[in-house]
Amino acid sequence: MPFNLRLLLPIFVFTFLLSACQPAPKEYKQTLLVFGTLVNITIYDTDASKAAAMIKAISDDLNFMHEAWHPWKPGPLGRTNTLLAQTEWFSANPSVMPLITLGQQLWHDSDGLFNPAIGHLLGLWGYHQDDPPQGPPPSANEIKKWLSQNPRMSDIETKGIRVRSSNAAVKLDFGAMAKGLAVDRVIEQLKKNGIEHAIVNAGGDLKAIGRHGDRPWRIGIRHPRQDGSVLAAVEVNDSESVFTSGDYERFYTFEGKRYHHIIDPRTGYPAGQSTSVTVIHPQAAVADAAATALFVAGPEQWQDIALKMKLQYVMLVDKHGQVHITPAMAKRIDWLGNDVQLKISQP
């Protein structure tokens, strides 16, 4: 074989083989400071210019939802709260109606442990202000007075966009559901625009569509008590969301005592038996509200609430570090070699 052919042949063969391959799909990632949190969007196997345009549209939409659903600033929900206190019929802005109707359903399904009507109580604890609370916590009398008013989602009546509360103490705060609903909407927007593989992570809670190439999306669940370490990993199927509520997310310390932001509507005080609850569900709004409701329910009652909310995938870490988990969730979790005290039980 002539010298030049000996050299050219392998090059030709190599080039031919390469041409048979598909170029590796690119991951497009963008981080946004929107919706009062950090939103990470990962889009897989989509043209970069299309992904960038989508992310711009998503950012605008999230900003709109953040303003519309803000519980105490002027805006559609802020106005709704002002008018609910007057206990007369009024026309609410249509943008808040999905929150109210879904909020009522989830309040009912969770036996009232997810209660978006507790805005005044959250205000007493200092969570209705721009600056993080420093304390002191509300007095026992203030809590007692609020409990006697007993604001619930069933106090609200709706007829189309006409709304009325029979209880002046109702103040809506959808902080435990709005992020989920926003993530659901973002995912819908991506799908409608032909994006098939993506993850939207809003402040640590996420929903995924499609896959990462030839494998499912793989998610790390952070340890509630060990900085920077991961408790477990889970593979997420198409259109599944993973939401966690934890006592480490927002809290303040006053006179040596720590007060976190997940308030038990039955007692008026921060729920004290859980450190984190993770829920996997097709609807991010349901996963969001359920994680809060089960956190409040704690290790003794979570199964009842999970059953009522028809949840299949739940993991609760209690204050002693024991992990309470449904059999379906246990099958999906990779403990990454962590030594975990497991209590598997069917709701």
Add this chain to the structure above:
Amino acid sequence: MTRADTAILIIAICTLPFVYRYYWQAETSADRVRIFSADQLIKELDLNKDRTVRVKGVLGHSHIQIKDGQVRFTDSPCTGKFCIHKGWLSEGGDFNACLPNQISIEVTGQQQFDSMNF
């Protein structure tokens, strides 16, 4: 074959690996920290090179420490200090932000996870 032909062939062979990497391999940058101001990437640093950086945000400077393959906020001009409380990040896909100062950090490269839940 002339000398020029040989030179062209050598150049072509040497270029092939780079062409292959550019067109056929997915983008990976091993163990990096990306720092954003608002939504703009302002720095990308090696997670395995210890250092402290000062980044200007809307309220003032946030201090970010990289040590032993981990990264964290050590100071920021916010009132809540949630960014500091969150502590170290080391897993690819993990992120943290000082929302009032609009500074965020993200760990990328050789990721064990596509995203982190917390």
